[in-house]
Amino acid sequence: MSGIRRLRAAPAARPRAAAGDGGVLAKRHTPSWDEPTREVIDARVATADAARFLGPTQWRTLVALCACVVPQHDARARVPVAALVDGKLLDDRRDGFRDARLPPLRDAWATGLAALDADSRRAFGHPFADLDDDARRTMVERMQRGELTGRSWHDMPSDVFFAKRVLHDVCSAYYSHPYTWDAIGFGGPANPRGYVRLGFDRRDPWEPDAPPAGRARDTREDDDGR
Amino acid sequence: MAADAQHEPRGRNGRAPDVFRRGGWIPMREYPNDDEVDFAIVGTGAGGATLACRLAEAGFRVVAFDAGAWWRPLEDFASDETHQAKLYWTDERIVDGDNPLQLGSNNSGKAVGGSMVHFAMVSLRFRPEWFAARTKLGYGEDWPLDWREMWRYYTEVEHTLGISGPLRYPWGPKRPRYPYRAHEVNAAGLVLARGCEALGIPWTPTPLATLSAPRGDAHQCVYRGFCVSGCSTNAKQSTLVTWIPRAVRAGAEIRDLAMVGRIEVGADGRASGVHFHREGRWQFQRARHVVVAGYAIETPRLLLMSANGRFPDGLANRSGLVGRNLMVQTNQAAWGTMDEEIRWYKGPPSLALTEHWNYTDEGKDFFGGYCYMSQGPLPVVWAATQTSRGLWGDALVREMAKYDYQAGLKMVGETLPQERNRVTLADEKDALGLPVARVTWSMCDNDRRLVRHALDQMSRALAAAGASDIWTQDDDTCHLNGTARMGFTRETSVVDADCRSWDIPNLWICDGSVFPTVGGVNPSLTIQAVACRTADRIRALAARGEL
Numbered sequence: 001m002s003g004i005r006r007l008r009a010a011p012a013a014r015p016r017a018a019a020g021d022g023g024v025l026a027k028r029h030t031p032s033w034d035e036p037t038r039e040v041i042d043a044r045v046a047t048a049d050a051a052r053f054l055g056p057t058q059w060r061t062l063v064a065l066c067a068c069v070v071p072q073h074d075a076r077a078r079v080p081v082a083a084l085v086d087g088k089l090l091d092d093r094r095d096g097f098r099d100a101r102l103p104p105l106r107d108a109w110a111t112g113l114a115a116l117d118a119d120s121r122r123a124f125g126h127p128f129a130d131l132d133d134d135a136r137r138t139m140v141e142r143m144q145r146g147e148l149t150g151r152s153w154h155d156m157p158s159d160v161f162f163a164k165r166v167l168h169d170v171c172s173a174y175y176s177h178p179y180t181w182d183a184i185g186f187g188g189p190a191n192p193r194g195y196v197r198l199g200f201d202r203r204d205p206w207e208p209d210a211p212p213a214g215r216a217r218d219t220r221e222d223d224d225g226r
Numbered sequence: 227m228a229a230d231a232q233h234e235p236r237g238r239n240g241r242a243p244d245v246f247r248r249g250g251w252i253p254m255r256e257y258p259n260d261d262e263v264d265f266a267i268v269g270t271g272a273g274g275a276t277l278a279c280r281l282a283e284a285g286f287r288v289v290a291f292d293a294g295a296w297w298r299p300l301e302d303f304a305s306d307e308t309h310q311a312k313l314y315w316t317d318e319r320i321v322d323g324d325n326p327l328q329l330g331s332n333n334s335g336k337a338v339g340g341s342m343v344h345f346a347m348v349s350l351r352f353r354p355e356w357f358a359a360r361t362k363l364g365y366g367e368d369w370p371l372d373w374r375e376m377w378r379y380y381t382e383v384e385h386t387l388g389i390s391g392p393l394r395y396p397w398g399p400k401r402p403r404y405p406y407r408a409h410e411v412n413a414a415g416l417v418l419a420r421g422c423e424a425l426g427i428p429w430t431p432t433p434l435a436t437l438s439a440p441r442g443d444a445h446q447c448v449y450r451g452f453c454v455s456g457c458s459t460n461a462k463q464s465t466l467v468t469w470i471p472r473a474v475r476a477g478a479e480i481r482d483l484a485m486v487g488r489i490e491v492g493a494d495g496r497a498s499g500v501h502f503h504r505e506g507r508w509q510f511q512r513a514r515h516v517v518v519a520g521y522a523i524e525t526p527r528l529l530l531m532s533a534n535g536r537f538p539d540g541l542a543n544r545s546g547l548v549g550r551n552l553m554v555q556t557n558q559a560a561w562g563t564m565d566e567e568i569r570w571y572k573g574p575p576s577l578a579l580t581e582h583w584n585y586t587d588e589g590k591d592f593f594g595g596y597c598y599m600s601q602g603p604l605p606v607v608w609a610a611t612q613t614s615r616g617l618w619g620d621a622l623v624r625e626m627a628k629y630d631y632q633a634g635l636k637m638v639g640e641t642l643p644q645e646r647n648r649v650t651l652a653d654e655k656d657a658l659g660l661p662v663a664r665v666t667w668s669m670c671d672n673d674r675r676l677v678r679h680a681l682d683q684m685s686r687a688l689a690a691a692g693a694s695d696i697w698t699q700d701d702d703t704c705h706l707n708g709t710a711r712m713g714f715t716r717e718t719s720v721v722d723a724d725c726r727s728w729d730i731p732n733l734w735i736c737d738g739s740v741f742p743t744v745g746g747v748n749p750s751l752t753i754q755a756v757a758c759r760t761a762d763r764i765r766a767l768a769a770r771g772e773l
Contacts, residue, residue, distance in 0.1 A: 034458065036304040044308075069618045096315050096330025100322035100664070137619065144616065167613040171622070175609040176308040184629035186571055186605050189305035191458040194448025195572040198412035203567065210567050210630035 023182030023208060024189075031193040032206055041189065044177060049080040053090035054113075057127075061113045062086065064129035068136045069166065070174040077179040084173035095168075101160045109169075112161045115152035116143065122150060185210040231295040231302060232312065235483045235504060237338075242474050245467050246443035246460060248301040255477045259511050263287045266500050266513035268486045268528060271340020272753040273737035274519030275465040275473060276383075280761030282476035286768075289479045289511060291502055294337035296482035297466070303458040307606040310455035313337050313344045317662070319523065320652050324668035325701065327554060331454075331607075332704050334521065338482050339466030341521065342750060344454050346575055347435040347462055348638075349389050350747035351380045353398060353584050353595065359743045365593035365672075366643055367742035370714050370723035371759070377401070379755035384433075386754075387463040388441050391433030397585045406438045409447065414570035415578030415600040417633040421687030427582040432599060434574055435463040435750075449573040451602060469754075487660050489516050489532040489541060489733070497541075497733045503658055515773070517734040519757075522552060522706035525739040526649040527663045529710070542710070542727040542735070547720050549649040551708040552667060553744040556639035556677050558702055559601065560684035561611070562693025563631050570602035570632065583683065584746045592675035594640030595746035598684050601634040608632075611699055633693055635684040638704065640746045641673045649709055667703075705749050710739035724763040725756065732773075736760055 025045070027033060033041075051059040063082045072078055094105055102108045116139065120128040124135050131139065142148050143166075146159030153161075174180055181188045187195070187207045197204050236243045237254060244250030257263050265281055267274045267290040278290040295312070297303065304310065315334035321327050335341035354373035359366040381402055384391075391404030408431035411419065415431070422429035436453070437446045447461040460467050470480060484504040492498045497516040501508055518525045526549035530540035540548050579599035583590075603611060605626075612625050647668060651661040669677075681698045688696050713719025716728035725740055727733040736757050738749050745752075767773045 034305070036302065036458075037306060040304040040306050040309040069622075071620055071623065093311075094316050094318055096317065096334055097319050097321045097326075097328055097665075099326050100320050104318065140618070144618075163613075163616075167618060168610065171609040171613050171618075172308070172606050175605040175626070176306075180626075181605060183623075184605060184626045185569075186629060187569070190448075190450035190452065191305045192448065192450075194450040194459075196449070198410055198449060198572050200413045200416065200566040200568070202413070203569070207569070210569075211627050214628040214631050 024178045024187070027188065027206060030206065032191070033189050034191045037189045037191065041178060044084070047080050047083050047087065049083050051083070051086050053086050057117070058110065058113045059086070060129040061117055061127065064136060065116065065140070065166065066170055068133075068140050069170045077182070079174055079177040079179050081170060081174045081177075084176065085169050088169060088173065099160055099164050101157055102164060103156065108156065108161060108165050111152070111154060111156055112165060115148065115150055115158070118152040119148045119150045182208065183211065185214060231297055232483070235481065236296040237480050237482045242480060243296050243298050245298050245471060246300070248298065250298070252471070252474060254474050254479060256479050257287065257289050259509055262512040262514055263289050264513070265289070265515045265517055266511050267291065267517040267519055268500060269340060269519035269521065269524065269737065270338050270465065270470060270480060271335060271519065271521060271737065272342050272465060272750045273757045274517065275339065275469040276754045276757035277517060277519065277736045277761055278478045278480070279469040279473035279476060280758055281764065282473050282478035284761065284765045287477070288473070289481060289513070290473070291481050291484040291486050291500065292338045292340070293485040294335065294482065296338040296480070297343070297456075299456060299458055299460055299466070303456045305450065305452050305458060307452075307455050307604050310344070310452075313456050317656055318654065319662055320654065320664045321667075322664065323647070323666040325703070327665055327667050327703055329523070329665065333706050334523065337466070338480060339464050339470060342464040343466050344456050345464065345750055346454055346748070348576055348579070348599065348748040349384065349387065349433045349435045349751045350581070350597070351398065351401070352376070352745050352747065352752055356743060356745045363587070363593065367711070367713065369742050370712055371756070375759065376752075376755055379758045380751060382758055383751055383754040386468055387435040388437055389433050389435055390438040392430045395433070396428035396430050397581045404433055409434060409436070409438050409574065409577055411577045412570070412573040412602075413566065413568045414602055414633055417564065417568065417691045417693070418578040418580070418600040418635060418687070421635070421691035422580050422582070424690030425687055427580055429578055429580045432576050432579045434577075436574055437461045437463065447574065451571045451573055451575070451604065453574050455604070485658060486528060487531065487658060489518070489528065491532070491534060491537065491541060491730060495536065495730065497730055515732045515734065517736050519735070519737045521737050522709045522739045523649050523663050523665060525735060525737055526709040527651065530651050531660060537729070542720050542729050542733055544729045545717055545720060547711060549709050550645045550647070551643035551711055552647040552649055552665070552706070553641050553643055553708040553741065554667060554703040555705045555744060555746070556596070556641060556673060556680070557636060557704040558639070558677050558681055559634050559636035559699040560681060560688050560696055561632060561634040561699065562688045562696040563628050564633050564693055565631075567630050568633050569630050571604055573602065575602035576600055581747070583680070590679065592672050592679065594642065594672065594676055596637045596639035596676060596680050597746050598635045598637045598680060601636045605629070614699060614701065615697065633688065633691070635688055637677070637680040637684065638746060638748055639676050639680055640744055642670055643708055643711070643743060644668075644670055705738070705744070707738040707741040707744045707749055710735045711742045712740040713742060724767070725760045734760070
């Protein structure tokens with residue numbers, strides 16, 4: 001054990017680059033990116049924050065739902081997460097499995113968004129997108145617990161829809177974007193250069209700093225000054 | 227990037243893509259559809275490609291079909307989890323049972339090379355006693371194979387894939403040196419090492435099918451960490467860059483973007499060829515023998531879809547066992563946060579492992595075994611892991627911010643064969659009008675006890691390694707086996723020890739479907755070893771005129 005611990009080095013201390021100007025995207029022209037990767041990431045970053053598949057009402061609901069599931073506080077680095085989910089629906093890009101309690105991808109989303117609106121109206125008198133943050137969270141919590149059971153859900157359990165569609169599709173889209181890679185300290189694409197320094201507290205010069213919020217002891221709770 | 231690989235077949239006009247050169251080609255022999263070839267092989271993964279290569283090298287005339295594209299990794303693969311979903315079988319499949327499976331990304335490939343194009347490269351041998359699980363360990367079924375014979379085939383596969391591994395493997399009978407030295411263990415793997423050493427159990431650098439030194443046209447691994455999204459450098463020794471180029475050089479034809487929808491069986495009760503969809507139309511390839519190698523979902527699906535008047539319940543199914551005894555492996559994990567930066571995104575995802583609980587039988591309240599290994603999920607997979615425990619909103623974003631400090635231990639656990647766990651045909655149809663597979667899987671009590679033991683052990687190891695905020699991921703599975711088991715009699719199995727159907731003498735099955743039990747290690751090395759043995763048996767039977 002001691003032999004392993006000895007491999008540790010002092011943590012690197014470097015000011016963390018702000019998302020967007022010094023993060024993963026700044027490596028686009030370095031040996032960490034190859035041409036196929038540039039093509040794919042460029043298209044994702046250029047995604048317009050607008051619907052191409054969903055209708056206006058569905059789109060508003062989806063945008064509000066995304067804001068609830070993956071809140072974005074940094075206005076300079078906003079991920080068009082709803083548009084990425086909408087793109088998945090446009091392409092009908094499936095995952096290779098479908099829980100038997102759910103209809104196919106597009107049908108599940110159409111039903112789920114409409115039902116969330118209908119149940120929001122019943123509970124709060126407004127569609128989901130017009131609710132304040134607390135009311136939205138309340139509705140999502142009820143959905144997660146399977147307590148939304150209005151007729152608009154048909155046979156689809158709201159908890160299964162939430163776990164297998166909402167969380168899966170929204171979070172996959174959100175964490176596919178370079179802005180979120182910067183937020184969590186992921187190095188991003190790495191071909192052909194790859195990495196050299198693999199041990200504890202080791203970082204290649206072309207890797208990002210780790211976000212301070214990620215430190216092991218939770219500073220919000222312990223406030224131990226780490 | 228050549229996106230057309232998914233729309234226009236590359237293996238035609240007498241040539242095949244050269245996977246080692248951008249835009250490159252190598253010559254490929256082709257067979258007309260009405261030429262009765264010796265073997266039509268359905269699927270080019272660990273089973274099908276290995277067999278195609280070995281049979282072609284033995285002088286047989288072979289055509290192998292794959293529903294997926296024939297990629298050149300150097301020019302077609304991006305360093306991106308989302309884009310690389312193009313490697314997965316994403317056609318619809320319906321999942322149910324008490325524990326509906328997740329398919330696609332973690333266990334189902336759709337490409338020339340099969341799931342090995344995106345496998346995690348972990349290349350382990352079975353524990354010898356697993357080949358006689360019923361007799362020696364009291365559970366499951368015996369295999370009609372002898373472990374000593376398998377040991378020799380494992381060695382052949384390890385050399386074919388240039389496995390990098392430790393000088394001394396801590397468990398099991400003596401084995402030869404691995405052909406390449408072990409990789410440096412990353413911080414995520416060193417967490418496993420610390421934990422095991424604190425608990426007093428052995429660990430080892432993982433035997434991996436990725437190069438630790440240059441080999442032929444491939445250079446060594448650069449530790450970019452996108453292994454399960456496909457290797458852009460060809461360091462990964464998948465079927466795509468090993469068995470398949472060798473098969474083509476030996477005279478096999480590989481047909482990409484060719485979905486086989488039906489096996490034809492004549493009035494004489496023998497298979498006469500396969501119906502396949504390619505370039506927009508259904509075609510028929512004549513063959514003296516048909517081999518099904520589609521992995522444990524597509525294999526039973528094709529056998530069931532090929533039902534006819536003589537075989538109303540599907541081909542090779544007089545035992546009623548086609549589609550039954552589907553075995554996944556339990557893939558639960560313990561996760562925690564370290565004081566040190568771990569940055570598990572660097573290097574192959576599982577650089578260290580312990581097989582202690584595969585080889586130790588004392589102190590267990592369950593049958594079977596498991597190994598556990600270090601992990602390196604990239605952001606999309608890690609987010610899915612976090613949401614699997616119900617996190618969303620600010621709680622999710624806060625957890626994700628700990629990414630660089632996470633470490634985890636993930637099991638590959640044995641599940642028992644159960645007839646109720648099965649693949650059947652649903653009413654729903656796919657784009658070609660073929661019925662989609664319905665996959666039903668439920669854990670049994672033994673499976674749950676095994677998982678409980680593993681979660682407890684992994685959590686203790688993580689804590690001993692210095693992790694805090696430890697939590698367990700209680701619901702994940704990997705790998706697909708069973709559904710066309712091999713055995714000793716026609717009543718209790720689908721194929722014999724040679725992977726030959728009991729019912730149709732010129733129909734063979736060569737993939738993880740034939741496993742009677744699944745063991746506690748990743749199956750790819752064993753699938754390839756069985757395929758090598760099958761090839762040798764076919765050659766021996768042919769020499770005796772018994773083919």
